[in-house]
Amino acid sequence: MLASAPYLLAVLGIAFAAPQxxxxxxxxxxxxxxxxxxxxxxxxxxxxxxxxxxxxNFQELERHLYEISDPDHARYGDHLTKEEVEELVAxxxxxxxxxxxxxxxxxxxxxxxxxxxxxxxxxxxxxxxxxxxxxxxxxxxxxxxxxxxxxxxxxxxxxxxxxxxxxxxxxxxxxxNRITGHRATFRFSGAQEEAPAATSGTITANGQEVDASCNTTITVSCLKQLYNAVDYVPAATKKNSIALTGYLNQSANFADLQQFYADQVPAAVNSTFNVTFINGGVNNQTLSAAGAEADLDVQFALGIAFPTPGTFYTTGGSPPFIPDIDTPDDDNEPYTAWLDFVLAQKTLPQTISTSYGDDEQTVPESFAKRVCAGFAQLGARGVSLLFSSGDGGVGDGDPDPETQTCQTNDGRNVTKFIPGFPASCPFVTAVGGTIHIPEVAVDFSGGGFSNYFARPLYQEFAVTEFLTKQLPKGTYEGLFNPAGRAIPDVSGQADNFRIFFRGRAGLIGGTSASSPSFAGFVSLLNDARLSHGLPPLGFLNPLLYTRGVSAFNDITSGNAPGCGTPGFNATVGWDPITGLGTPDFGKLKDIVL
Known part of the structure; x- marks a missing residue:
């Protein structure tokens, strides 16, 4: 008798299966x-x-990324298409x-x-x-x-x-890992219900005249004065766009944004932003559901970049999670859900800021490197990615340096400085923090050296200068990896930001403030390039560490303690607390055109 077809298929399947x-x-x-x-x-x-x-073929993608991001290379700005990137990572x-x-x-x-x-x-x-x-x-x-x-x-x-x-x-x-927003502690103050009146100017370290009130309260006007962008008017608003990412059920409130605009950017009143929902993300407009982090991100990034169109990506998949038989899913790592979505899109915003992160060591190295490779794909497609550097100085995510544990999770419990991720990914731009005018390093600005990622070539000169000339020999030896990717890359004001939250004005701070505001200026730079028929900037770091160095205000005072130490100091040149410094938009614009 002939064997049945299903039986033959089963036998053939066994015969030709890969060896176990x-x-x-x-x-x-x-x-x-x-x-x-x-x-x-x-x-x-x-x-x-x-x-x-x-x-x-990721190494080939990386080669393309560095060539098209190098301002001295013939291919600068020749970004890859979605299909070209997919072919390289298949x-x-x-x-x-x-x-x-x-x-x-x-x-x-x-x-x-x-x-x-x-x-x-x-x-x-x-x-x-x-x-x-x-x-x-x-x-x-x-x-x-x-x-x-x-x-x-x-x-x-x-x-x-x-x-x-x-x-x-x-x-x-x-x-x-436990993804968290960086600091972003909102505080009400009766004195802050009304915006402080502009007073006589004070001369900053970089020669810009800034209202004296900016020393205690940061507004959109303060940042444009301080970073030399007062007179710039965006023109490529049909081509350019900016986006902010939201996690942890943070909702960006439209009514709060209108109050913010009325207070600081009157021309923007009645304008708004798009919301893209990913993996069950939310954007609840009940006033009590507004998130301080989300409000801060959209208000300052969009306030600086106005009238550039903006998008708020709200991504679900976050704790708290209570496991029981009725729970259909458990995915409290939202970066990959966000990456899955944006990498599948044909058109992307040219500038994207993220104010969330975690201790690098809580993320398995293999996973961190794979997520970082996803960021490289976005850079190759012409997207500038900015991430807050963290708010624990050289220590772990605990913003109080007195209670930081700063011990490794490898079973040895060795005391080490704890870098943050995704800021430690070499394919993103990490943003640290400053305060006051003239600017000094803010004492919570996250910085240090990755234990997962080697120092990229674009950092070699600047970081070696710091390690050999600015850091006294033997300082913190054994507490950090001097060969690691160094953070932050740049910095910006990071405290006393005046936002509107749940209908009230108040102050907020953290590198959660410096990243979206820095992104606003990057978006203006992209606007300038697009207005002149040039491609967007894409991956920023190779430009910033070469031609861009002269367009930053070097921050040379302040430190960020952590792990029971004073932490690193801000010094001449790059340092692991303020990076290259804060931007001079006018100079950067001249460089990128």
Missing amino acids: SAPKIKERVHAPRDWINVGAAPTNHVVPLRIALPQS PHPDSVHAVNEWLAGHGIPEGDCVRSPAKDWITVHVPVAKAEAMLDTKFHVWKHAKDEDSVVRTTSYSLPEHMHAHIELIQPTTLF
Whole structure:
């Protein structure tokens, strides 16, 4: 009797299947401090496994990125298209085939797989029981000691040895990060209900005359005076745009924005911004739901760049998460959800600012590098990405230097300075903070040296100058990685920003303020280039560390303590608290045209 077709197919499938191999540890981490294992995860709880396939030609993408971002290269500004970027990061067909077979072997059909446009990410939603079988591991519920946020995670997972070459990483598995807004502590003050009157000017260190009131209250006018952009009027508003990212259920309030405009940018009254919802993001317009971080971001970035169109990306997938059998999803790492969305778009804003981050060491190195590679793709497409450098000085995310732990999460509990991520990614521009006029480094400005990313070539001269000439030999030896990517790159005013929040005026601060305001000036630079028929700036750092150095106000006073130390000092030239300094828009405009 002839065998049935299904039987023959099954036999052939076994005959031609890839050789199987025993499970081997793919990744292992120590649970970060303050995370407590409270028991086994419910077996029917659904986890969204995001599988990263190796980007087989990423080095070629990186070469393109640096060539088109180098102002002295013939290809400067020749940004890649979406399709060209996707072709460079697409995985090798062998990896696609191997992963497809592995998933099919676990009963996951093609219809259950969600693939990124470049096919370098695959997302599958599976119950914990299946995830444990696929990854030869056990998932547990972990609760954070400080605020009881909960996640379903494991401290290690395995893959068949033959699959290690075809899968770069799988998350959320060992990812325990807790994305936070940087500082952004809003404070009301009766004296701040009315805007301070402009008073006689004071001469700043960079020769600009600025209202004396700017020493205690920062407004859009103050920043334009201080950074030499008072007379610039955007003209490329049909081509140029700026965007802010929002996480943690932060809502940017339209009514607050109108009050802000009436107070500081009267010409902008009745204008607004677009909202893009990603992965269940929210933008609740109930006044009590307004977020101080979101209000700060949109008010100052859009106030500076007006009338440039603006977008607020609101991305869900954030704690708190309470695991139970009715919870369909657990994904408290929103950067990749945001990256998935924006990389799939044909047209993107030329300037994007993010005021959120976490300690670098709470993010597995493999994951940090993969997210950073996503930022490189955006840079190659002509997007300037700015990130707050953090608000803990050289220490961890705790803004109080007296309570920072500053210990490694590798099981050794060694005292180290703690850099922040994503600011430590070499493909973004990290923004530190200053205060007062003349400007000095603000004492919470995050800075230091990455333990994951090597120092990029564009930083070599500036950072070596600091390490060999400005930092006394042996200072903080062993507490930081002198070969690491150094942050911040630049800085800007970071405290006493006057915003409107839930219908009231008040002051707010943090590098959460310096990043969106710096982004506003970058957007004006992009406007200048687009108005002259030139492409946008894209990835900024190679320009800033070469031709751009002369267009920054060098900040040489102040320090940012942390980890029980005074931290680094602001010095002549680049330093790991204010970077290259604060911008002179007029000089930068002349350089980029």
